[in-house]
Amino acid sequence: MIRAGVVGATGYAGAELVRLLAGHPSVELTVLTSRQFAGARFDIVYPAMAGVVDSTCEPLSLERLIDACDVVFTALPHKIPMTMVPDLIDNHKKVVDLSADFRFQEAALYEAAYQPHSAKNLLKEAVYGLCEVYFDELREARLVGNPGCYPTSALLPLVPLLKNDMLEIGSIIVDSKSGVSGAGRSLSIGSHFCEANDSFKAYKVAVHRHNPEIDSILTRESGKEVSVTFVPHLVPMARGMFTTIYAVPRDKLTVEAIGSCLGSYYAGRPFVRIKGPEMVPDTRHVRGTNFCDIGFTIDEPHQRVILTAAIDNLVKGASGQAVQNMNIMFGFDEGTGLLNVPFPV
Amino acid sequence: MIRAGVVGATGYAGAELVRLLAGHPSVELTVLTSRQFAGARFDIVYPAMAGVVDSTCEPLSLERLIDACDVVFTALPHKIPMTMVPDLIDNHKKVVDLSADFRFQEAALYEAAYQPHSAKNLLKEAVYGLCEVYFDELREARLVGNPGCYPTSALLPLVPLLKNDMLEIGSIIVDSKSGVSGAGRSLSIGSHFCEANDSFKAYKVAVHRHNPEIDSILTRESGKEVSVTFVPHLVPMARGMFTTIYAVPRDKLTVEAIGSCLGSYYAGRPFVRIKGPEMVPDTRHVRGTNFCDIGFTIDEPHQRVILTAAIDNLVKGASGQAVQNMNIMFGFDEGTGLLNVPFPV
Amino acid sequence: MIRAGVVGATGYAGAELVRLLAGHPSVELTVLTSRQFAGARFDIVYPAMAGVVDSTCEPLSLERLIDACDVVFTALPHKIPMTMVPDLIDNHKKVVDLSADFRFQEAALYEAAYQPHSAKNLLKEAVYGLCEVYFDELREARLVGNPGCYPTSALLPLVPLLKNDMLEIGSIIVDSKSGVSGAGRSLSIGSHFCEANDSFKAYKVAVHRHNPEIDSILTRESGKEVSVTFVPHLVPMARGMFTTIYAVPRDKLTVEAIGSCLGSYYAGRPFVRIKGPEMVPDTRHVRGTNFCDIGFTIDEPHQRVILTAAIDNLVKGASGQAVQNMNIMFGFDEGTGLLNVPFPV
């Protein structure tokens, strides 16, 4: 049994961490912090949890975390984690940070997209927590920068093909669609029911902060300077993310070659399901699960590769992957606590 | 390990049984039958299950069920189960029938609401599978008539109060609201997305077949001839059922007395959560779970008791309760396989 | 052409007024006020209106309203209208107030449910704007208290039956279900997409402020002290309200008698559609329209009358009825500007 703390437990990513950790056979959930709800029982904030999670939310205290946790999940807005993570690490805690603060190896990239970084010395050490790609590094990691939801859905289909030099690196377009929970639990007019309902729209067209995150990993994995065009959209549903990717192949490419590349890269990995050209992923098929379903085909007349991926933005796109990272860091099977049978509807 | 078969595995109740049984630690899922999809892998019909359930659907065969199962769940339209259940029982199988065929002790009641009954001799033996009310009978049962979704949501709040003679039996009104999955997977214009979306409506006003089912159990439990007014409605969401009940108290009644009556009746039962007057149940809080959340208050100026209940119509209203029944019949803890941590959103 | 102003034009009721008045053939929309968006073009707040409504929102100014309007619609939270309406009336403006401030003839009722009233002298003069019931008074009205959405859906089915002494006045139960837009455009966790989606729940059980409003009109129309049990619920859709009413008939009553009572009361009125026992109302059938669809049946075994009503809470439940009131006050046909053909889906 390891002892886990969730910092920012009442946001959607935090609450999803609570869901997964409360059901994890090797984890004891010791600390839940919440700025807004400190002092309240967690099941008052999320009444679904009544009778299941009986913790009370606490104010954030580093001492308390250091005392009571072996691993800390920080589910906070970026900028805050970098102020507390160094202390946790110095006190021999393992940390999975769900913000962007430790996703970039180079401070300059982070600072261009976000703000000045106050814990640069940890950037080189932090491992980017894309489990299927950095499994080996993750086993030794003390600090994991948990990937963004959009990057997860874009990188899992792209990394194997780029590692195998199959795509023109300048040709890649990532068109992503996310459910509304991605915007979090903070109130905003865009997440107001009557405004989000019956609404499909693009936002932050080609200027979203997940763009450099995608680029930096593709660059690292391909060994070439890769940069993609990225457009996120909002879908009127709570959970789910679907990403459609367009790219020009370097040489004439067959559907079989893509399938074989993806299949061998992800062989034996429990959470990537390769769908093939006749079965298209669907966000409903991954709802509430840690799966990433990947489809692929070739638009023959235009010799263009089309990849599709579906994830649950709160699970594989956030908290599920965070728990998968913890599993790897602590030597558990990576699927532990994450393999509930999916809902048929 | 017991061996379980699901007859009608590709309907929504059947598929939800597969979800729950596939995750049950003491069950081996041996047979899935489907008329429409015989020969197809279950995960082709429900791609969410890829990598998790690798069974292939079979045509219905009594021999095969008798050979390969200790318990059979029949998730079929009423009228069909009564033709096969006697054979299963004769061959020492335990049966949980999710249709209406074995919910009535008296054939006349069934026949008035449905059609002639061809296995009347089993009606007296069959136990009505409302787990919290008939726990003791269920432990010995060979055949369970699993309750309808509406009756479950109406009976759990009402039974304790009627047993304690707290309500005027002629005054009870049950106003229920169900998600669209209650109408099943068969195509119909009422379940067509564009017709069900943005639509709230009543249907079968005061003539729904769950009305006599509710009445017969209330009559049995109260020892008086009880009959309620029952109106079902459809809500534009997939899962969830909410029931609001109005009744006149026999004597002046306090909120505390109701709370105490419900609380003591359900003491120690894991799936009934009493919410009390200040916390109203919400279908979102029970989504995907086997919980029944019960709220209550008194409309003081009119001295009227108001009870509310929320369940997931596919879980506590169908397949979850069916698995809970199996647990009780086989001596497992009643919560086995049914206590996954709920989703926060 | 009359000149109309909308105070509080950027809330949902205000914006719906803008929609209806901008399309009204005899109205010039001269003033739109908005506290939050003063100075901004209306079509920046509601981009749907680009190219159709080119007004700019103004801060609230009584002088400006007096100068530029013949009729003023106040779509503000209660308490504010009573501070400005007297000045408007003194300056010979006609006023339709969409708050609760002028819905009660007796200050005591208002003050028990809301707060002290500062314009009591206008209460007796103000006409309750339930168009089909108070048509004659509305023709002469200077000030209209526009009905609440729940009361509209409850009163239209009940008033004719109570006027004809058909129901036991102590037996009436009103079970209402509303779309989320009823909670307005102000941000709140209850209207947050991920919280309202997949959620059906009751709220303010038997303590909602629309309860005394319903009671006071039923009392006035029946000549007896009527008080109903009222429970509102929230439905996961943007627009629409459905109300189910239960009552005991005073004498044995037939479906025909109810149909004939409703039919003759609403004969010739364009916005009430009597559906009869075989056709149940549906919120989708009235979405975006000023219709109130009324269904009725008798639960024979329990001799209970069941009435159902569907309205669009933003139209007949608020802004459409407000425009209908204006039409009547100014001698236009009551349907002017309100008879757009409904959407099929």
Place this chain on the structure above:
Amino acid sequence: MIRAGVVGATGYAGAELVRLLAGHPSVELTVLTSRQFAGARFDIVYPAMAGVVDSTCEPLSLERLIDACDVVFTALPHKIPMTMVPDLIDNHKKVVDLSADFRFQEAALYEAAYQPHSAKNLLKEAVYGLCEVYFDELREARLVGNPGCYPTSALLPLVPLLKNDMLEIGSIIVDSKSGVSGAGRSLSIGSHFCEANDSFKAYKVAVHRHNPEIDSILTRESGKEVSVTFVPHLVPMARGMFTTIYAVPRDKLTVEAIGSCLGSYYAGRPFVRIKGPEMVPDTRHVRGTNFCDIGFTIDEPHQRVILTAAIDNLVKGASGQAVQNMNIMFGFDEGTGLLNVPFPV
């Protein structure tokens, strides 16, 4: 007053035609045909229309159409219209066909995507009803092939830029997202509420029949052989279509140049609203309207043009554009009957 008939009036496109034509000031709706509902009142099929449209559906009869109509709208599955349109044209009727049968000038293109064409002689004469592009031809047209929904949303942003030779013709990618009503009223598992809800997915990836339709018009307008990559997706909402387009500019291009190209092409046209780089279109802003909102920006680091468009698939994507075509053919103002004020929510 012209007399209009709708063939296939009870499908979604047909019913939307009824909505628009019933509210059109210069149209008398004389014939509604329906195979499935012949003999039934239209308002039994669409109860929203009670009191507004009192027509009865008829079986299809060419004689009756010839007798009673000046213009006929055929809202039928492709293949059927080509069997009846020649007779209508011979009898001097004007025809707007909403199927694909008359959208291609060259039979070979049609036959490659659909089936053998039995009225080829009319293909050259038929005008492609993209109102803003073929206005002049439409004024003289006897027969209009009304555009598909996807092509409308892709062509309106692309045509001006291609006419001005601004884009690399081989670089164009069209990523479209449609509401579920696009799949029509025929029952299918994909349109079943519980399957479409919470589901976002791609379908017919790069093999949809609207692809050659888009290509043929872009080729005609640009004078070059253009072919695009096209991927359609399904969004869990009833109405609305959003299209995101990616293309490489031929020369360095500024946002201003794009805005000016689009702005001058659509100057004076009431239904195209150019949004510019800071305001992104949203399906909610065009719901129920005939507008096409167009956004655009340049992804500077990759020198890629990104265009976005939002339409209501049933209005500008089908029946609204059909009525606009009728307006142009008969010399009415093109906006007649199509300029209702949009809904704010």
